[in-house]
Amino acid sequence: MSASPAAFGAPKAPAGRDRKQQRGRLPAPQPHPGLARIALLAAGLGLGSTTALTFTAESASQLSAPGGLATFAGSLTGMTGTYLALIMVLLVSRIPAIERVAGQDGLVRLHRALAPWPISLLAAHALFLTVGYAQAARTGLWHEAGMLVTYPDVLIATVALGIMCFIGVISLRTVRRQLPRDTWWLIHLWMYLALALAVPHELVLGPSFVGHPLTRLVWSVIWAATAGVVLGYRIGLPILRTVRHQLRVVEVRSEGPGVVSVILAGQQLDRLPVSGGQFLYWRFLTPGRWWRAHPFSLSALPQPPYLRLTIKGVGNFSRSLAGLRPGTRVAVEGPYGAFTRYQQRRRRAVLVAAGIGVTALRSLLEDLPRGSAPVVLLRAARPEDLVLGTEVRELVRQRRGTIHELVGPRAEAVIDEVSLPRLVPDLDYRDVYVCGPEGFVAAIVAVASNLGVPDDAVHHEAFAL
Amino acid sequence: MKAGAWLVLGGAVAGFLGVLGLHRPATSGALAQNPAQTGPGRTAAAAGPPGTATGSVVDYGYGELATRVAISGGRITGVSVPVLKTAEQFSRELADRAIPVLRHEVLAAQSAHIQAVSGATYTSEAYAQSVQAALDRAHFT
Numbered sequence: 001m002s003a004s005p006a007a008f009g010a011p012k013a014p015a016g017r018d019r020k021q022q023r024g025r026l027p028a029p030q031p032h033p034g035l036a037r038i039a040l041l042a043a044g045l046g047l048g049s050t051t052a053l054t055f056t057a058e059s060a061s062q063l064s065a066p067g068g069l070a071t072f073a074g075s076l077t078g079m080t081g082t083y084l085a086l087i088m089v090l091l092v093s094r095i096p097a098i099e100r101v102a103g104q105d106g107l108v109r110l111h112r113a114l115a116p117w118p119i120s121l122l123a124a125h126a127l128f129l130t131v132g133y134a135q136a137a138r139t140g141l142w143h144e145a146g147m148l149v150t151y152p153d154v155l156i157a158t159v160a161l162g163i164m165c166f167i168g169v170i171s172l173r174t175v176r177r178q179l180p181r182d183t184w185w186l187i188h189l190w191m192y193l194a195l196a197l198a199v200p201h202e203l204v205l206g207p208s209f210v211g212h213p214l215t216r217l218v219w220s221v222i223w224a225a226t227a228g229v230v231l232g233y234r235i236g237l238p239i240l241r242t243v244r245h246q247l248r249v250v251e252v253r254s255e256g257p258g259v260v261s262v263i264l265a266g267q268q269l270d271r272l273p274v275s276g277g278q279f280l281y282w283r284f285l286t287p288g289r290w291w292r293a294h295p296f297s298l299s300a301l302p303q304p305p306y307l308r309l310t311i312k313g314v315g316n317f318s319r320s321l322a323g324l325r326p327g328t329r330v331a332v333e334g335p336y337g338a339f340t341r342y343q344q345r346r347r348r349a350v351l352v353a354a355g356i357g358v359t360a361l362r363s364l365l366e367d368l369p370r371g372s373a374p375v376v377l378l379r380a381a382r383p384e385d386l387v388l389g390t391e392v393r394e395l396v397r398q399r400r401g402t403i404h405e406l407v408g409p410r411a412e413a414v415i416d417e418v419s420l421p422r423l424v425p426d427l428d429y430r431d432v433y434v435c436g437p438e439g440f441v442a443a444i445v446a447v448a449s450n451l452g453v454p455d456d457a458v459h460h461e462a463f464a465l
Numbered sequence: 466m467k468a469g470a471w472l473v474l475g476g477a478v479a480g481f482l483g484v485l486g487l488h489r490p491a492t493s494g495a496l497a498q499n500p501a502q503t504g505p506g507r508t509a510a511a512a513g514p515p516g517t518a519t520g521s522v523v524d525y526g527y528g529e530l531a532t533r534v535a536i537s538g539g540r541i542t543g544v545s546v547p548v549l550k551t552a553e554q555f556s557r558e559l560a561d562r563a564i565p566v567l568r569h570e571v572l573a574a575q576s577a578h579i580q581a582v583s584g585a586t587y588t589s590e591a592y593a594q595s596v597q598a599a600l601d602r603a604h605f606t
Contacts, residue, residue: 040469044476051477052484057526065590066581137583147584152555204555210527 028275028335031100031342039098043087050083051076053215057207067135074129075207081121082202085195088114089226094233094336103338105462119168122198126161153201160197163190182292192230199223238281238333244268247307247330249284252322256387258313259356260322261299264330269304276301276341276367277360277433277461280334282309284324292317293333297435297461299359299388301366310388312356339435339461341367346457348372349431350424352415352444354379357436360461362388364433365395374401375424377415379440383407415443417450431457438462520599522548525591527556532592534571534599541575541605544568544596559585567592576600 054075062068091111099107134144149155167188169175176184202219203209209216245266253261274280281293294317299310311321339360341349351374353361358378368374376396380386386405396403404423406413421427432453434444441462448458522531528551535543546564551557563585570579577597581589 036469037472040472041476044473044478045480045483046476047473048477048480048482049484050480052481052488055485056488062526062587065586067586133584133586136586137581139583144583150584207526210556 028273028278028340029096029100031338031340032097033101035097036101046087047080047083050079053208054079057212065136066138067132069132070128070135071132074125074127074132077121077128078125078202078206079208081118081125082198084114084118084121086222086226088118089192089195089230093226093229094237094333095229096233096237099336100338100340100342103461104336106338115171116168119164122161123165126158151201152204154205157198157201160194163194163197167191167194196227234333238331241272241333242331245272245332247332249324249326249328249330250306251326252324254322255310256384259310259387260313261308261310262321262324264307264309265305266307267305269302269307272302272335274298274302274335275364277339277364277435278335278337279360279461280309280332280336283331283333284321285329285331286324289317289320290331293331295336297337297360298335298363300363300391310356310359310362312387314356337461339364339433339459343459344431345454346431347429348374348426349433350375350377350427352377352379352432352434352436354436354440355385356387357434357440357461357463358386358388358392360435361433362392362395365392365399368399370399372399372401374399375430376401376403377406377423378403379406379413379415379436381407381409415447417447420447420451427451427453431459434458434460436463518599518603518605519547520595520597520602523591523595525587527551527587528560530560530588530591530595532595532599534596534603534605536603536605541572541600544571546592556588560588563588564592571596 054072057075058072063072088111091107091114094104102110130141130145130148133148134141137144137147139147149158167190170179170184170187203216209219245268247264247266249262250265251261251263253263255261277297279295279297281295283290283293296309296311298307300308313322337360341364349368349372351361351365353376361376361378365374365376374396376392378386378389378392386407389405393403406415415423424430432444432448434441434448436444441460445458445460449455516537517533517535519533520531522529529548530546530550531548533545533547534541535545544567549557549560549564551560563582566582567579567589571577577593577600579589579593581593
């Protein structure tokens with residue numbers, strides 16, 4: 001075992017069945033797909049119960065009273081909208097067990113797809129209640145709205161709704177495209193504030209809670225627990241890992257045109273539960289960089305005391321990484337991602353990567369056992385863009401696999417319904433892992449699907465550039 | 466993903482039916498007793514001084530109230546509220562503001578057909594309902 005970071009250049013022999021052989025590193029915890037099913041069932045139970053609560057708080061005489069219907073619609077939209085907001089928060093709360101099963105990109109996709117619902121339901125909630133109360137009091141809408149904000153905590157909940165609607169507007173595709181990513185992301189964090197501001201009026205005025213101390217208690221506990229999960233997994237755990245591992249840059253090495261490997265040294269890296277193919281958020285603690293975390297895959301399994309990530313200089317930021325000084329401290333969040341060997345459903349695997357997607361493929365490949373005979377397809381426009389090629393070839397050889405390097409213009413080296421079966425004759429027995437830019441990943445996923453590979457045997461990790 | 470959608474749907478139906486099945490109406494024990502209100506209790510409210518009729522105790526979600534109507538010479542001469550409990554302080558303040566207005570409306574209309582006080586809709590409805598019950602009890606038309 002070499003004490004030099006250069007050790008990454010020469011991959012070790014693959015681990016056999018006995019994971020302990022692998023430099024004494026603890027294996028990452030296995031994902032339990034059952035957990036995702038339980039979580040989905042629980043989410044459904046919560047939705048049904050929340051809806052039912054608004055029904056139990058309602059009586060026929062209230063419904064038939066003036067404004068009763070609108071008021072009931074207001075309660076219903078308020079309760080379901082708030083519940084969906086809770087689910088939105090949980091989807092991005094980085095619960096490790098869920099992350100391992102669903103993968104962060106899957107969870108974020110769901111978060112995005114769900115996003116319009118809570119915001120529009122809560123806006124409808126305010127509107128319905130104003131209409132309902134105005135009908136009951138036989139006054140105008142604006143007059144009633146003025147009355148309503150004098151109710152306890154309603155003014156502050158109105159502010160919360162304003163924040164939510166503002167975030168909803170800036171998240172509309174057309175508006176969001178005009179905004180720098182960081183600006184949008186920072187503003188959208190105000191949602192936490194908005195949700196916190198909205199809680200008191202639910203408990204003090206909500207017909208499902210007034211006079212129902214048990215319901216009120218359960219609701220409070222659920223929100224407090226959600227806040228705890230968010231604080232614990234999004235802030236607490238990253239701080240713990242950053243402090244525990246004490247990562248510092250030891251070397252920045254050129255791997256090819258515009259591509260650098262950053263080698264970090266740290267403590268207790270055997271306790272970092274990471275699988276090949278996963279990524280972490282990295283925060284380089286220098287004056288210009290500390291405030292933003294960037295997702296990069298590990299390009300090799302940890303070799304305590306070293307970690308390696310390989311980065312292509314695409315944006316301003318990643319280009320500037322070439323200038324990182326040895327000794328720079330690094331804060332870390334993760335690992336995340338379900339692009340791991342545990343997702344494999346069939347006997348063998350084919351690993352496909354384009355461009356810098358090879359980093360995740362490289363560490364995933366290293367995690368595959370001896371004799372797994374993987375097929376690896378590397379796609380690059382020019383030969384010099386095949387970074388880490390030597391390492392990948394060596395890892396494939398050790399696992400008795402096959403490698404195809406598809407170099408050249410896209411038209412000449414395309415992976416499609418014709419070429420893929422030719423390159424991988426036994427595709428029916430293999431899972432497809434694909435990693436690269438979004439367009440490439442989408443194309444390969446479509447090809448695999450057209451060739452009859454079931455959805456659960458296709459795994460992907462896309463880099464948004 | 467399809468299986469996931471079914472799980473959520475199944476869970477939602479189960480949760481909905483479960484909560485409806487377990488539901489019991491809010492008990493008045495859950496309501497904060499306000500010591501400042503030293504009105505007679507639910508049973509005492511049933512009987513008032515001669516010339517008065519007491520309406521039923523109406524639970525209006527944020528609290529419960531009962532009214533007592535004084536009738537003299539075929540006219541409603543007074544309305545009092547012997548029972549008023551509210552779930553929280555805000556509803557209490559709301560009720561305290563609404564009740565004098567409602568009393569005035571009943572005396573003016575000489576019936577329970579009154580306008581709801583804006584911002585105190587439930588309280589108003591409960592008040593009107595209880596007054597109507599009291600008038601029915603007194604066979605006031």
